[in-house]
Amino acid sequence: MTTFVITVPGTFTSGITDSERSALERELSPQHTDVSESEGLDLLTLNEGGTFSVRLEVEAPDRxxxxxxxxRIVSEALGKAGVAQADAPLGPPTVTGIDSDL
Known part of the structure; x- marks a missing residue:
């Protein structure tokens, strides 16, 4: 298995409250581990215009x-944080880091 740092972009079409943001960060925190923390990557970045990006680590056999x-993880975390899927459509994910023993 390889550890990948994946960036998932999206847009909050109706904004996000402070409590939703806190809940989302709490749901995603288990995916923010060694590689992303050592690189100083923010788990959740909010931009002007409602856009956002989530950077998280996942272990998988391939990209x-x-x-x-x-x-899947970001979608589930948004739902658990109380953000409807229609209020936060996601863009295509991108591999932004790889940690492998190969």
């Missing part, structure tokens, strides 16, 4: 599975 897992 494709890592990207699928990342989108």
């Amino acid at each position: 494709y599975e890592a990207e699928l897992d990342a989108v």
